Amino acid sequence: MYPRAFHYHRASSLKEAANILAQLGEDAKFLAGGQSLIPLMKLRFANPRHLVDLNFIKGISYIKEDKSLLRIGALTRHAEIEHSATVGKIPILHDCAAGIADVQVRNRGTIGGSLAEADPSGDWATVLLALDASVRCAGRKAERTVPLTKFILDAYTTALAKDELVGEIVVKFRAKNSGGAYLAFKRSAPVYPTASAAVQLTLDGDTCADVSIVLGCVGLSPIKATGAEAALRGKKVNSKSIAEAADAARSAADPQPDMRGSAEYKRTLVGALVRQAIDIATRRARGERVEISHIYA
């Protein structure tokens, strides 16, 4: 189906984009990679009367190392992140970018659009929450930085004001004794995961000094599995503590049954993903180079 007719606007800066949106109001939407918005428009689930194209704004697609911080511009494509050597220093980001949908979607879709969409099945929010990332929001008059924990408010709902847009995503580089892993289980490449798990942990010898565990696609937004974290933090990482963390993750999940599986299936699945992700994160924290990809049914 063709989308309803719309007016096309081209912004030349983030500020101009925010201004145009403020003037046009509820009937306008930003266009980034179009990988969520355009299918919705074609199905006529979204019928904006105005599209404000962000693709011609110079300097908002970048991956920069800024001392202890990694800065990723909102319009950076999943594929650019997948192939970036700088991003490779935080392997969990590569795990995520390399597994999103297929090559076509990765070549067009952007990290900023993905966070702004706040799809409960999207991959980026789960991984970036595990990394305590923050989002730089650009407005008409000012900018503000919002921790991701306060940015995703609910399914398809963010803390962005009506005249604000995602400008940049900021992540701290980790110490050498820190490792992370992101595993998503999918029925095939061009579909969203059935469940996913992001783990970032720091070791002190064999002991887990700190850990962040986030579950994806098993709730209306990514779930920080604090019980699972508590099962590992301060403990030796071994089969017993990993099994306890996986059990706690299963309990924290709040999945809905759908075409991808029953609630109980997803709960079991997410526990298994957490178990594997902890194992890989631990090996990476010990300096082992472990290549992983999403798991396909």
Ligand SMILES: Cc1cc2nc3c(=O)[nH]c(=O)nc-3n(C[C@H](O)[C@H](O)[C@H](O)COP(=O)(O)OP(=O)(O)OC[C@H]3O[C@@H](n4cnc5c(N)ncnc54)[C@H](O)[C@@H]3O)c2cc1C
């Ligand atoms: C077949 C298919 C399979 C997919 N599978 C996956 C998957 O497995 N995992 C996954 O994570 N994603 C998946 N996606 C979605 C893909 O990752 C999209 O790229 C992403 O969700 C949205 O990014 P976009 O740049 O395309 O945004 P767009 O579609 O252009 O925009 C999405 C929404 O965000 C708003 N927006 C865009 N940029 C900004 C900004 N900078 N600031 C504020 N608002 C903004 C738009 O107005 C719109 O409302 C899939 C998409 C398709 C078509």
